[in-house]
Amino acid sequence: MPLKDLKKYLRLDKFPHIWCPGCGNGIVLQAVIRAVDNLKIEQNNIAVVSGIGCSSRAAGYLDFSTLHTTHGRAIAFATGIKLAKPGLTTLVLTGDGDCSAIGGNHLIHAARRNIDLTVVVFNNNIYGMTGGQYSPTTDLESNASTAPYGNLENPFDLCELTKAAGASYVARSTTFHATVLPNLIAKGIRNKGFSFIEVMCACPVYFGRMNKLRDANEMLKWQRDNAVNVKQWGIMTQEQKKGKFAIGELHNIPSEEYTEKYKKMIEEAKRRDNGAV
Amino acid sequence: MTGPNIKFLQGNEACVEAAIAAGCRFFAGYPITPSTEIAEEMAKRLPRLGGTFIQMEDEIASMGAVIGASICGVKSLTATSGPGFSLKQEHIGYAVMAEIPCVIVNVQRGGPSTGLPTLPAQGDVMQARWGTHGDHPAIVLAPSSVKECFDLTVKAFNLSEELRTPVILLSDEVVAHMREKIELPENIKIVDRKKPGPFSGKDNYKPYKVSGEEDIPVIPNFGEGYRFNITGLVHDETGFPSTSPEITNALIRRLCKKVESKYKMIKGIEINLPKDCKTVVLSFGSTFRSARQAAKDTGIGAIKLTTLFPFPDKELQEIEDRIKTIIVVEMNMGQIVNEVRRACRKTKVIGINVANGQLITPEIIMKEIRSCL
Numbered sequence: 001m002p003l004k005d006l007k008k009y010l011r012l013d014k015f016p017h018i019w020c021p022g023c024g025n026g027i028v029l030q031a032v033i034r035a036v037d038n039l040k041i042e043q044n045n046i047a048v049v050s051g052i053g054c055s056s057r058a059a060g061y062l063d064f065s066t067l068h069t070t071h072g073r074a075i076a077f078a079t080g081i082k083l084a085k086p087g088l089t090t091l092v093l094t095g096d097g098d099c100s101a102i103g104g105n106h107l108i109h110a111a112r113r114n115i116d117l118t119v120v121v122f123n124n125n126i127y128g129m130t131g132g133q134y135s136p137t138t139d140l141e142s143n144a145s146t147a148p149y150g151n152l153e154n155p156f157d158l159c160e161l162t163k164a165a166g167a168s169y170v171a172r173s174t175t176f177h178a179t180v181l182p183n184l185i186a187k188g189i190r191n192k193g194f195s196f197i198e199v200m201c202a203c204p205v206y207f208g209r210m211n212k213l214r215d216a217n218e219m220l221k222w223q224r225d226n227a228v229n230v231k232q233w234g235i236m237t238q239e240q241k242k243g244k245f246a247i248g249e250l251h252n253i254p255s256e257e258y259t260e261k262y263k264k265m266i267e268e269a270k271r272r273d274n275g276a277v
Numbered sequence: 278m279t280g281p282n283i284k285f286l287q288g289n290e291a292c293v294e295a296a297i298a299a300g301c302r303f304f305a306g307y308p309i310t311p312s313t314e315i316a317e318e319m320a321k322r323l324p325r326l327g328g329t330f331i332q333m334e335d336e337i338a339s340m341g342a343v344i345g346a347s348i349c350g351v352k353s354l355t356a357t358s359g360p361g362f363s364l365k366q367e368h369i370g371y372a373v374m375a376e377i378p379c380v381i382v383n384v385q386r387g388g389p390s391t392g393l394p395t396l397p398a399q400g401d402v403m404q405a406r407w408g409t410h411g412d413h414p415a416i417v418l419a420p421s422s423v424k425e426c427f428d429l430t431v432k433a434f435n436l437s438e439e440l441r442t443p444v445i446l447l448s449d450e451v452v453a454h455m456r457e458k459i460e461l462p463e464n465i466k467i468v469d470r471k472k473p474g475p476f477s478g479k480d481n482y483k484p485y486k487v488s489g490e491e492d493i494p495v496i497p498n499f500g501e502g503y504r505f506n507i508t509g510l511v512h513d514e515t516g517f518p519s520t521s522p523e524i525t526n527a528l529i530r531r532l533c534k535k536v537e538s539k540y541k542m543i544k545g546i547e548i549n550l551p552k553d554c555k556t557v558v559l560s561f562g563s564t565f566r567s568a569r570q571a572a573k574d575t576g577i578g579a580i581k582l583t584t585l586f587p588f589p590d591k592e593l594q595e596i597e598d599r600i601k602t603i604i605v606v607e608m609n610m611g612q613i614v615n616e617v618r619r620a621c622r623k624t625k626v627i628g629i630n631v632a633n634g635q636l637i638t639p640e641i642i643m644k645e646i647r648s649c650l
Contacts, residue, residue, distance in 0.1 A: 014517065044476075047499055049345075060506055060517060065499040067348065068508035068518075069341065070371055076338035080345020080353070083329045084303060085500045088349075106341075109334035262329065269324035 022216025072103030132206030350498030370409030476502025
């Protein structure tokens with residue numbers, strides 16, 4: 001699909017966007033609309049919920065029903081939307097700080113419920129909007145404005161976290177692998193249940209500048225050189241895996257979705273109410 | 278009186294009956310004493326009505342889910358107590374800013390912090406008014422009986438739908454847990470939020486536009502054809518962020534004015550002032566029950582507030598020439614009393630304040646009244 005045919009999904013009057021030169025967020029945004037377009041979902045039937053941060057500004061550029069919420073809580077608002085209107089395809093666009101620090105509790109519990117939300121996390125390993133503080137996905141010893149002597153905290157592997165919490169679909173890719181992203185997101189949307197897609201996404205202005213990766217191209221090359229296809233990953237030794245990360249579909253085990261279970265419960269409750277039991 | 282609509286209910290149960298009667302079909306909450314009965318009863322009742330109950334992972338998430346459901350057009354409720362009420366504050370502000378109708382029941386217990394989980398207090402008055410950050414209006418209703426738990430919950434839903442703003446029902450442990458006979462009304466007036474007509478196909482609808490003298494925008498529900506943006510940021514009439522001083526000023530003033538201009542609909546004050554009586558007790562919630570008894574036994578006047586905010590400045594100022602002293606009774610260290618002092622500059626205002634987890638008895642109030650007479 002040529003880019004010009006995707007314009008209908010964008011609120012072009014809101015451009016230019018707020019993102020810095022070299023930021024990967026636009027690539028993720030494009031992948032989201034390509035996924036929606038591939039699935040031929042009616043534009044009116046999509047709700048996009050975001051939190052606070054650079055990535056969460058993505059919602060405003062999309063011509064769907066868009067909800068820009070509070071810091072960390074997009075998944076909680078999205079849960080209310082999904083329960084009230086289960087027919088709405090509900091996407092959550094969020095960042096690493098938004099969804100795994102302040103919003104970490106909502107992330108794991110939505111995964112545990114296997115509620116039909118598709119969460120796309122723009123993981124740039126830093127808080128961009130506030131100026132480059134370390135996040136739960138900042139690597140050990142990386143620098144950040146609040147880690148001037150290097151980060152002392154171990155990072156989360158968000159895919160392992162959501163998989164362990166109960167997500168039925170988990171995938172990871174990078175903005176370098178832009179062409180495979182739409183398909184990974186589309187599969188997440190199609191999965192009836194909680195889907196989590198992590199996109200490694202460059203922030204040259206804050207993360208890069210503080211970690212000797214100032215050039216956006218260098219950061220994309222870093223993604224290319226350190227991302228390993230999940231099939232290859234499976235046969236690598238621990239030593240070979242060091243500093244690298246798996247990309248692709250990491251977990252896909254469909255299981256009964258929350259709103260469908262709820263619908264059954266309503267039917268059962270009504271049946272009992274009618275004196276059938 | 279007997280009949281199918283005569284019930285013997287707890288205050289919390291009356292809230293549930295009222296919420297359902299008012300059209301509430303979504304509840305998100307988190308267990309907390311002394312409000313939990315509301316969640317338990319909603320969990321039982323809502324599925325039978327095709328509605329949804331969810332126990333969220335925390336109080337913040339509950340308030341977020343309530344707003345999300347309301348954005349889709351479903352009347353939504355949450356219930357909590359002090360510590361949980363504190364956690365909900367950011368999202369109460371979001372609902373004010375984004376103009377999303379919802380009702381929050383706060384069954385007050387002793388604080389600060391974990392405080393006295395099973396004992397009554399009225400220490401959250403100012404948190405209900407000013408708990409969320411920034412300048413904002415607040416509608417706060419306070420029931421003093423099981424019947425009022427019902428009536429004010431209905432009123433809370435109707436006001437939230439009419440004004441597109443969160444409404445707080447400030448209950449307390451005594452009124453929430455006591456049982457009284459109540460006749461549930463056959464018919465109640467139900468208000469539903471205004472919606473624009475079916476989507477015309479033109480995509481320039483401005484969800485936050487108000488026209489003429491109107492203060493309240495007609496915002497579509499999500500998933501009904503209109504595609505628009507909702508944000509907690511200061512926004513223009515299209516719903517998109519703005520930092521313009523003019524737009525900010527207009528928005529903040531409109532949010533406050535829409536509540537002020539509907540004051541007649543919101544107000545809740547009962548003044549019982551015997552002829553030539555110069556002293557009057559003023560109270561609200563369960564404390565009013567003791568104040569009323571003390572007033573009766575000493576032959577003085579009594580004022581009951583069922584709406585705490587917006588505060589009834591005008592109604593109190595109107596009686597100032599007829600009275601000399603107002604005795605304000607509340608289970609806190611003095612919160613409503615300062616509102617009375619602010620409104621009534623010509624009258625002597627005395628506070629009776631007890632914050633020990635015990636209901637204020639008529640005897641305590643009478644002692645104070647006698648010293649004033």
